[in-house]
Amino acid sequence: MQIVPVPAFTDNYIWLVHDDSSGETAVVDPGDAAPVLEALKARGWTLAQIWNTHWHPDHTGGNLVLKEATGSTISGPGSGRIPGRDISLSEGSELRLGDHVGRVVEVPGHTLDHIGLIFDEDRVAFVGDTLFAMGCGRLFEGTPEQMYASLGKIAALPEDTRLYPAHEYTLANARFAAHADPDNSAVAERLAEVTALRDREQITLPTSVAEERRTNPFVRAPDVATFARLRAEKDSFR
Numbered sequence: 485m486q487i488v489p490v491p492a493f494t495d496n497y498i499w500l501v502h503d504d505s506s507g508e509t510a511v512v513d514p515g516d517a518a519p520v521l522e523a524l525k526a527r528g529w530t531l532a533q534i535w536n537t538h539w540h541p542d543h544t545g546g547n548l549v550l551k552e553a554t555g556s557t558i559s560g561p562g563s564g565r566i567p568g569r570d571i572s573l574s575e576g577s578e579l580r581l582g583d584h585v586g587r588v589v590e591v592p593g594h595t596l597d598h599i600g601l602i603f604d605e606d607r608v609a610f611v612g613d614t615l616f617a618m619g620c621g622r623l624f625e626g627t628p629e630q631m632y633a634s635l636g637k638i639a640a641l642p643e644d645t646r647l648y649p650a651h652e653y654t655l656a657n658a659r660f661a662a663h664a665d666p667d668n669s670a671v672a673e674r675l676a677e678v679t680a681l682r683d684r685e686q687i688t689l690p691t692s693v694a695e696e697r698r699t700n701p702f703v704r705a706p707d708v709a710t711f712a713r714l715r716a717e718k719d720s721f722r
């Protein structure tokens with residue numbers, strides 16, 4: 485499974501997923517169609533599937549144009565807010581790309597119908613706007629309880645699982661993590677690494693379950709009350 489980032493807007497990553505043996509390609513959260521079509525053309529790949537983690541326009545805005553251009557099937561979560569959706573996904577739903585099998589976990593919090601896509605054998609998870617490297621999504625629709633449980637589901641995956649969030653927020657998150665968890669040397673080291681990467685305008689993703697367990701203050705929060713306090717503090721942190 486090859487996974488390629490397609491940068492979009494100011495800080496989104498749209499992930500292209502390609503299976504060499506079947507030649508099939510999927511895209512995760514195409515907020516914009518043009519950069520996806522360009523990336524497909526550059527690699528000679530044909531899009532067959534569109535997978536959405538949640539309804540926000542910066543994750544679904546390219547759905548209809550891509551479907552029209554490629555005849556792709558659109559799979560996404562529950563509530564009917566996914567443009568052009570063909571297949572409804574919920575907890576336990578299966579996705580296939582060639583021989584790669586993914587399963588859906590419901591991870592509410594950022595939105596109520598947010599899902600994650602987990603390819604257990606590949607040790608890959610697409611986590612949308614639920615977990616970011618060293619951070620987590622804002623609570624637009626859900627409660628702290630829901631988001632804390634959702635992060636717990638992701639953090640409980642095998643520690644070598646690579647996590648693919650949908651935004652390049654790592655540097656701002658690392659600065660907050662250093663503030664929230666000042667005695668954590670793994671956070672300080674990662675802040676230095678991420679600063680160097682972003683100075684060279686390089687991507688900081690994917691991350692991994694192991695890295696997040698070590699350095700993500702929201703994952704490391706011992707209880708919901710601590711999580712809720714950190715999330716509120718991060719909302720206004722500069």
Ligand SMILES: [Zn+2]
Pocket residue numbers: 538540543594613
């Ligand atoms: Zn979102």
